[in-house]
Amino acid sequence: MIDIQNVVKKYPLRHGREHREVLSNVNFRIRRGEKWGILGRNGAGKSTLVRLISGAERPNSGYVTRNMSVSWPLAFGDAFQSSLTGRDNLKLICRAYNVDFEKAFSFVEDFAELGPYIREPIKSYSSGMSARLAFAISMVVEFDCYLIDEVVAVGDYRFVEKCENELFTRRKDRAMIMVSHNADFIKKHCEKVAVLHQGKLTVFDDVDEGNAYYLSL
Template structure:
């Protein structure tokens, strides 16, 4: 369960006030895979960061039960001078999971070959994404936060990522940011639309997509 209690988030951009969350009171139920929909700039990634605890709200709070992942596929916390294997080992220790099991899982999933034992700074963007997604999915969380991660990589890696994500969703919930409605329909069983600081929750994914597309047409 993720509950927003009077959640407010504002920024001042170029002298203008930008409202991402306007006193939101809403609950994402336990075990649901919720798509977070909204136009570019609506604040979806900001909301995800607040759920993850890496960004503070201006007012209000977010209350959750169970464990919540960092945004899946986020590679910003990896150390450039450490190898992929060393970064994986470090994260395993931080989260208290079996080091060897996580190393084996990530090595197999990411398919980096000899690069797994080379410094992270030498990786291409695609290789970084493979490592980050593998590490994220290799640790069991009650809720996964996903920000367009399955959009990276070639078609085979996308298929592999989607299949693994669906396998994880059999036992966990998620909050998924995606601009691909096909992916939303495939991965999510609920959705919420963020617009002008307001968040509207739908148990019916199609109803949420219709709302989102009305917003997009209105902006067009």
């Protein structure tokens, strides 16, 4: 289970003299195997919430308790060492998570479809190439809960379909938290939904009800 209790997140403005409260007293609980959608307009704080759940950032107050393993946000390529090659970045991840490198490399090389660029520095990649590599690397480490931050639009229709099969079919028993502003995507993949608006998170057990509330904002 992941338990988010009374979480507040603020960011400094004007050289720290003022703060903007992005998340205000957020409460949220995700159990094993549950598929949750987080809907919100651009700038609502969805990605901030994902970073807090992943542990990449800490709240100003409140608690995030994780009793299952949680992925980094899928296709989040900012964590790469840009001077290293795609292959070498994969090697670092494999060491950190105790994953067999040769087996992982075979999968990533085939899945990401980067060709010879897999052996080139990340700084030479386009944003799409970096996202495809990040998604492929995410699939070589098994987690109890996957964080999905607008991830599967990382290529053409064929590649998106391949991503969805790898994630939603092969790992259908895992918990997932999907962050989006696309209500149709959330309805397709989620059984519960929460809407983030003006720092407040409103939780719905019924996806249609949550989508209707989101579309009314």
